[in-house]
Amino acid sequence: MDVQKHSVHTLVFRSLKRTHDMFVSDHAKSVALDEERNPSEGGVHSMALALPPSQARHDTSRTGASVSDIHRHAGGAERSHAHSTSLMEGGGTRNSALTRKAPTMPKPQWHPPWKLFRVISGHLGWVRSIAVEPGNQWFVTGSADRTIKIWDLASGKLKLSLTGHISTVRGVAVSSRSPYLFSCGEDKQVKCWDLEYNKVIRHYHGHLSAVYDLDLHPTIDVLVTCSRDATARVWDIRTKANVHTLTGHTNTVATVRCQAAEPQIITGSHDSTIRLWDLIAGKTRVTLTNHKKSVRTLVLHPRQYTFASGSADNIKQWMFPDGNFIQNLSGHNAIINTLAVNSDGVLVSGADNGTIHMWDWRTGYNFQRIHAAVQPGSLDSESGIFACLFDHSESRLITAEADKTIKVYKEDDTATEESHPINWKPEILKRKRF
Amino acid sequence: MGRRKKTSNALAVQVDAEGKIKYDAIARQGQGKDKVVFSKYTDLLPKEVLNEDTPELQKPDEEAVKELTEKTRLALEKQVSQKIAAAMPVRAADKQAPAQYIRYTPSQQGVAFNSGAKQRVIRMVEMQKDPMEPPRFKINKKIPRGPPSPPAPVMHSPSRKMTVKEQQEWKIPPCISNWKNAKGYTIPLDKRLAADGRGLQTVHINENFAKLAEALYIADRKAREAVEMRAQVEKKMAQKEKEKKEEKLRELAQMARDRRAGIKSHGDKGDEARERDEIRHDRRKERQHDRNISRAAPDKRSKLQRDQERDISELIALGMPNPRSSSEAQYDQRLFNQNKGMDSGFAGGEDETYNVYDQPFRSGRDMASNIYRPSKNIDKDAYADDLDTIMRTSRFAPGKEFSGADHGQRRDGPVQFEEDPFGLDKFLEEAKQHGASKRPSTSSRSKDDYHDKKRRKE
Numbered sequence: 001m002d003v004q005k006h007s008v009h010t011l012v013f014r015s016l017k018r019t020h021d022m023f024v025s026d027h028a029k030s031v032a033l034d035e036e037r038n039p040s041e042g043g044v045h046s047m048a049l050a051l052p053p054s055q056a057r058h059d060t061s062r063t064g065a066s067v068s069d070i071h072r073h074a075g076g077a078e079r080s081h082a083h084s085t086s087l088m089e090g091g092g093t094r095n096s097a098l099t100r101k102a103p104t105m106p107k108p109q110w111h112p113p114w115k116l117f118r119v120i121s122g123h124l125g126w127v128r129s130i131a132v133e134p135g136n137q138w139f140v141t142g143s144a145d146r147t148i149k150i151w152d153l154a155s156g157k158l159k160l161s162l163t164g165h166i167s168t169v170r171g172v173a174v175s176s177r178s179p180y181l182f183s184c185g186e187d188k189q190v191k192c193w194d195l196e197y198n199k200v201i202r203h204y205h206g207h208l209s210a211v212y213d214l215d216l217h218p219t220i221d222v223l224v225t226c227s228r229d230a231t232a233r234v235w236d237i238r239t240k241a242n243v244h245t246l247t248g249h250t251n252t253v254a255t256v257r258c259q260a261a262e263p264q265i266i267t268g269s270h271d272s273t274i275r276l277w278d279l280i281a282g283k284t285r286v287t288l289t290n291h292k293k294s295v296r297t298l299v300l301h302p303r304q305y306t307f308a309s310g311s312a313d314n315i316k317q318w319m320f321p322d323g324n325f326i327q328n329l330s331g332h333n334a335i336i337n338t339l340a341v342n343s344d345g346v347l348v349s350g351a352d353n354g355t356i357h358m359w360d361w362r363t364g365y366n367f368q369r370i371h372a373a374v375q376p377g378s379l380d381s382e383s384g385i386f387a388c389l390f391d392h393s394e395s396r397l398i399t400a401e402a403d404k405t406i407k408v409y410k411e412d413d414t415a416t417e418e419s420h421p422i423n424w425k426p427e428i429l430k431r432k433r434f
Numbered sequence: 435m436g437r438r439k440k441t442s443n444a445l446a447v448q449v450d451a452e453g454k455i456k457y458d459a460i461a462r463q464g465q466g467k468d469k470v471v472f473s474k475y476t477d478l479l480p481k482e483v484l485n486e487d488t489p490e491l492q493k494p495d496e497e498a499v500k501e502l503t504e505k506t507r508l509a510l511e512k513q514v515s516q517k518i519a520a521a522m523p524v525r526a527a528d529k530q531a532p533a534q535y536i537r538y539t540p541s542q543q544g545v546a547f548n549s550g551a552k553q554r555v556i557r558m559v560e561m562q563k564d565p566m567e568p569p570r571f572k573i574n575k576k577i578p579r580g581p582p583s584p585p586a587p588v589m590h591s592p593s594r595k596m597t598v599k600e601q602q603e604w605k606i607p608p609c610i611s612n613w614k615n616a617k618g619y620t621i622p623l624d625k626r627l628a629a630d631g632r633g634l635q636t637v638h639i640n641e642n643f644a645k646l647a648e649a650l651y652i653a654d655r656k657a658r659e660a661v662e663m664r665a666q667v668e669k670k671m672a673q674k675e676k677e678k679k680e681e682k683l684r685e686l687a688q689m690a691r692d693r694r695a696g697i698k699s700h701g702d703k704g705d706e707a708r709e710r711d712e713i714r715h716d717r718r719k720e721r722q723h724d725r726n727i728s729r730a731a732p733d734k735r736s737k738l739q740r741d742q743e744r745d746i747s748e749l750i751a752l753g754m755p756n757p758r759s760s761s762e763a764q765y766d767q768r769l770f771n772q773n774k775g776m777d778s779g780f781a782g783g784e785d786e787t788y789n790v791y792d793q794p795f796r797s798g799r800d801m802a803s804n805i806y807r808p809s810k811n812i813d814k815d816a817y818a819d820d821l822d823t824i825m826r827t828s829r830f831a832p833g834k835e836f837s838g839a840d841h842g843q844r845r846d847g848p849v850q851f852e853e854d855p856f857g858l859d860k861f862l863e864e865a866k867q868h869g870a871s872k873r874p875s876t877s878s879r880s881k882d883d884y885h886d887k888k889r890r891k892e
Binding site: 106219220222234236239241242243244248260261262264273279280284285286287288289290291292303304305306319322323324325326327328362363364 | 469470471472477478479480481483484485486490491492493494498499502503505506507509510513514517518582583586587588589590593
């Protein structure tokens with residue numbers, strides 16, 4: 001981690017702020033507002049602009065910096081935003097009719113660290129995708145050696161190998177409504193396997209190029225696949241008909257997710273946009289252009305109405321149904337291939353260089369970084385994570401890696417809050433431009 | 435009012451509730467007014483970290499979800515059925531919905547319209563669809579795609595500018611193959627070897643090489659020393675030997691000298707005897723000497739013999755005078771007794787004369803003897819004396835002969851052909867005589883005519 005270089009006044013200011021937060025802040029008391037500034041713009045300006053140097057020096061010269069000044073200039077963006085909106089509502093009266101929310105930084109929830117506990121090898125090529133069976137007995141992996149392997153979850157032993165694809169298997173999904181396994185590959189094929197007979201029973205024909213990802217709708221018998229031909233296609237499972245072709249992206253659609261609530265389909269693409277689709281009409285509802293680099297992965301929170309997207313520049317969290325931007329999770333400076341989220345609020349991001357970062361979903365605090373060693377016999381450069389997934393009990397994290405292994409992680413039971421303390425240093429001045 | 439409005443695609447400036455200009459109308463041009471488009475700066479700023487229980491973060495309740503699911507499912511089913519309608523079997527025609535009645539109040543009222551009535555009742559019936567009807571419209575025509583929806587505003591800062599240093603870091607040198615050179619470029623040697631990675635690896639030499647070299651050097655030196663020493667010792671030995679030999683020789687010489695001088699300690703022969711012995715010894719020695727010389731150089735001739743065999747030009751070169759002294763002028767004998775006199779040579783300009791040779795190649799006296807004449811004894815030479823017996827052998831006569839073989843007599847001369855063996859000429863003559871009663875013609879004449887004709891043809 002690089003030490004960020006700050007100017008002297010920034011450091012002094014921050015230490016003052018910390019002291020104030022710890023000892024002085026009276027949350028019940030309201031704060032006097034500066035009337036001269038335009039209330040709605042004021043918050044915006046304080047966020048956008050750097051701390052005006054003259055003001056800062058002025059502040060530090062006065063030993064007893066007033067609380068109001070600190071509050072005014074400590075432009076935590078989230079506070080000012082709420083600030084400005086509440087001001088607008090209140091009509092800008094001076095008095096304490098507006099009680100602001102306490103300007104505390106929320107403390108991240110403590111999560112036990114995760115450690116590697118099993119390495120499963122058996123594939124002869126990169127392991128590209130994972131899916132876990134609804135009953136949590138076994139999981140499926142698709143690999144670059146064109147096979148699909150079914151492994152027992154508890155023991156890690158191979159149960160079955162399925163062949164049929166003629167190129168890398170990029171996506172697998174197990175249906176919870178019928179005994180089907182769906183797989184898609186770089187050979188433009190989307191196959192439906194009947195698990196009672198272990199045979200392919202259906203092909204969904206229509207994609208013009210490699211199919212990168214697929215997802216099943218939780219309540220309707222519909223399959224959505226996304227491909228390198230910049231489209232996502234909605235298929236009726238039973239009739240194999242291509243119900244909708246979702247066009248609009250201008251580059252490979254790398255990831256697709258389905259949910260029962262609106263918007264029902266979310267896609268992320270290499271043109272760095274995310275689109276939220278209306279499944280009934282087959283049209284885009286919202287386009288999110290916040291990312292700067294290709295969006296390679298999406299994940300929907302299991303209990304909240306939010307989702308996260310991962311790209312090489314940042315991981316961003318968004319709200320449904322309109323895709324309002326919540327926050328950035330920055331720190332994982334690598335090409336993020338996969339995201340997975342837990343009901344406890346643990347977000348896992350796996351990157352192309354083999355590193356895994358564990359985040360607290362709510363605050364965006366990165367509490368752990370793992371870089372597992374490669375399988376003996378592999379080069380060090382052959383470390384990369386292509387897919388990661390929590391099993392249905394949410395206690396095991398399964399990752400599909402580039403050194404042809406599947407690694408299973410579990411929480412470290414011996415760790416406590418004291419042994420692995422939270423080291424939370426939030427950015428006070430959000431001077432970064434997004 | 436009166437002026438015709440020229441159509442332009444400029445948007446009218448719109449103002450929102452607070453009086454601020456809505457600049458995002460540009461981004462919302464072709465879309466419905468309730469479409470979600472993020473265009474404000476605040477949209478890309480992170481929000482406050484919310485507590486988990488806030489209502490904004492909660493998923494919609496199950497009923498809403500179920501409703502949505504149902505709606506979606508029906509819509510999708512309709513789509514699917516349309517798509518696979520062609521594959522479905524022909525069924526009996528669907529029963530249409532019952533007729534609808536609509537009460538319609540036309541806008542134009544009056545006595546003339548609608549025969550005075552104020553309202554009309556219209557019965558709406560769905561038209562029957564023929565179940566066997568093939569599709570009415572061709573849908574295989576390819577038409578270009580319509581314009582896409584307007585692009586969404588970009589919600590991030592533009593990418594950072596590339597510095598020259600960073601661009602240089604990513605520079606990839608062109609590939610210079612060690613095998614192919616399609617365009618036949620001439621590439622300097624340092625560029626050809628650039629990709630080899632020669633400078634990247636440090637060469638590790640095992641230290642045992644140095645040890646080996648040292649050991650060899652030491653061994654070499656030691657060997658040289660040993661050889662030198664040995665040589666020196668040998669030289670010393672040889673010198674000693676030589677000295678010894680010299681001593682011996684000196685002694686012998688001394689002895690001989692003493693003996694010659696006559697100082698002898700033993701054996702007096704007498705003076706005269708001694709003298710005679712000495713003379714004999716000397717003469718023997720001389721004879722031996724001469725014999726040796728003659729044996730050694732037998733080619734050595736006496737001076738006189740040498741001079742006699744010299745060529746005249748050599749004698750001239752050596753300056754020795756002519757051995758024969760004759761006053762007459764001497765002529766080359768080849769010049770005498772020749773045929774040609776004054777008129778030899780040109781022959782008067784005649785071209786046709788064949789005068790390349792003036793003498794026959796070989797005179798006749800030689801030719802007779804050179805012509806091959808077989809002698810009577812040739813057979814004897816070839817076959818020895820057995821010629822008669824050989825001729826009479828019946829070794830090569832076949833024991834059995836072919837049936838019908840002609841016992842031809844031995845021929846002495848060329849083959850004699852029989853005149854008319856099969857009697858064809860006679861037959862032809864008879865035929866002519868019999869057939870040619872109209873034109874009688876003698877056989878001889880016809881023959882003559884035939885021969886004449888033949889001759890004329892030739």
